[in-house]
Amino acid sequence: MEQIRFLLEHHREHTYGEVNQLGGVFVNGRPLPNAVRLRIVELAQLGIRPCDISRQLRVSHGCVSKILARYNETGSILPGAIGGSKPRVTTPAVVKHIRDYKQGDPGIFAWEIRDRLLADGVCDKYNVPSVSSISRILRNKIGSLSQPGPFEGSKQPPPQPALPYSPIYQYPYPGPMASTAAKVGAHPGAPHVGLRRSWPSAHSVTNILGIRTFVEQTGALAGTEGSAYPPKMEDWPSVNRTAFPPGQPVNGIDKAAMEGDIKYPQPAPGLSSVGSFLPACAYPPSNQHGVYGGPPGGYIPPGHPWQPQGSPLAHHGPGVTAHGGDLATAMAFKQHGREVVDRKPASPVGKSPDSLSTIHGLSIPASSS
DNA sequence: CGCGTCACGGTTGAT
């Protein structure tokens, strides 16, 4: 144990990371590792209260609350897209259409333009400019230039006008992604890890509960993380990192992985165990994932609350969306849990109270610490 | 005591 501590600290020295009031390690400004996020959701699904999850995982309750809330809404355990510019709603193409509408009907109201953009399929409800934005465009761009589009037209970048971008990611897509996820996640190797040591309770919990199994099966994890994060997957790191050797580029993951490594080096410290442990366990070996992950769709029950049918998040963009599939997986996961659990009642799954209690016993004790 | 919320200091990545 001490060793562990030592390692942690040592590790910390050259990596960064801060320790919160609960003794958990976090990197300011950066998302918690996916492994931890997943764990939060798993535990919640098992009926463990947020406050206990917070203590067990040593993550602030505000964070637990946020992650669970997001999960309940979107079905994803992933953090939001960090950085970068929000896709512009007023893409050149959109502006051009606005201009056209205005020219066609100088008396047109901004809200009418908005409606037309939707009606014409130029935008969808997710990326249609607000009335005020349209007004601004009319004022600033179109108003002044009466000319047709020199500016944008030519330059039209790549943006896709009608593309939906979802503020969050779009997760739900069962189809495509499993592989991605798999890749990412797949790292068999992890088991070894001495993870256990560091996080006694936690890991125990996982095993005990059999969560990990669950996860693997569902593929949620893998899927989720991997795919979901196509663009950024920042978290992966912890997970990946463990498994991934540096040179391996896994679809984009590599980068993520790397980052992860860098920043969240080892989960080891503090929650460390979690991080490392989880990942390992969590990620299904490729073969498995093949089995489970592939068919995420299957897991997803048809009408899910959070998964609106296609709508909101669903529409996905081209490539990006593909990742969503993972998400779907994730979702599946959620559903699963959800159905069973529902949060408070608890015990649904088969784990029943016993499990819980066990869990509590194991982990919670830590809280005192 | 639990938990939703938000200010804060931080990081990221597209422009």
Added chain:
DNA sequence: TAATCAACCGTGACG
């Protein structure tokens, strides 16, 4: 190439 900026992050504290 560097700077800007808006998005997100988790913590910590308040209610």
